[in-house]
Amino acid sequence: MPLVSVLMSSYNHEAYLPIAIESVLNQTFKDFELIILDDASSDHSKEVIRYYSKRDPRIRAYFHKKNRGIARTMNDLLAKANGKYVATFASDDVWAKNKLEKQMAVLKENDNLVVWTEGEVIDKNGNPTGELFTHIHGAAKKKKKSGWILNELLEGNFICSQSVLVKRKNIVRIGYDERLKYVNDYKLMLDLAAKYEFYFIPEPLTQYRIHGRNTIISKRKELRREELIISQYVLEKYGKDMSPKTMSRVYFNMAHAYLTLGNRLESARFTLRGFLLDPISVASLKSIASCVLGERLSAALRSVYHKTKP
Template structure:
């Protein structure tokens, strides 16, 4: 584990339209001690060639292609297994970071002495146009608060592995990032929020999280089958999740 290295976890599938912007946003970081691990989930477009062209220019960018399309959880887990950094950051292949994202967030985490942090972010469309929607974050979140709704945008989360006594792994369950955050906070950790817009989340028509009904079903499944929360408490958290979802929209 390299002390100040940030390992950036980037799953990719047919992201030819966006991957350049994503990589450039990492290359433009003021914090330079990073590695970007891009795991290609059997893309059929030009995205592999685009990524390979960047690996030739900067050795910090690493390309891995899996032999079988198994989805985003598997791609992230492959990247996690190949990560060398103390810090783990997540950035999907169509999202973008502000240039000072890592510098400000790593400093923030050292000040807070925390294991996990997240930041505010804004929404953009497929044409890189801002949608005038900013998702603000609270100062901190514990396990029970997080059950009321996932306020940790995956593209903003950074985890300090040195403060955890277990391996970071995606479960494969829908909303796998939410499951991971819950598994960390359930152990007593607190997630600290930096209320500054340091990332841009691309809102696409095909976004999985865009389907409200499916998202609600996946959340209910997490309550009952992953977290094993009793029915009456699950209903309580689900009502809060629904209210927070309305506010977020």
């Protein structure tokens, strides 16, 4: 039985599948199985997967007859995993050869850790954009990323979920929320962070691809609606333990989501609630600016400020 089960979800990524699959097969750590589940792709992804699965016995390939969505796909993958640990992986991303080796070295010391790595952002052609995953999440680069990090995550997700390696039984206990289409990985990270310590490897051992077919990028308003669901979940489940500063960030996130959805009244209401909890923060000023000026104008002014800042 393999020590690690690599779980790869696949949907309409025929152009990226070969390099994704090969980046797993070429790992310096060898004791793994690769389980690929295609979620009823309409391109030639199935043919690519079958090609590789016939040539490497470490690959087990499965195919949904109907599109079930990413959360259902990941839960089905978890049910098929045999390894003590599972690593989650998207079919358009890439791993460094020594990713699993470095993570397993950490887990040998404490097998209950959730081990994740920095991600290097690449474009559709595989070229690095010069950005790191944690840096594209604003203040996330300044946050604590190892240890008990629930409070940091409550303010917003900054975990590169495609980089995570975790004990299988720990993630199976929680699972993916199939009601959520776009932010189920964030909810999973929150619930893991409530139960287990995280360990961050700052080396970018995962390449995170941004392209026009990224589900989250192409569905902005739907994403904001689910962010509101997550924010309500956070307030209900973890609100009693939040600091005023953390709760204010949750309110500002909700204000931003409502503004994107065109509901200025609700945006103003949650901006005010956040401001009253943390009136002198930069986040308060940003949220007020967005509410008064509108999201696009506020973002444009912030961009000009950062470009002219010495």
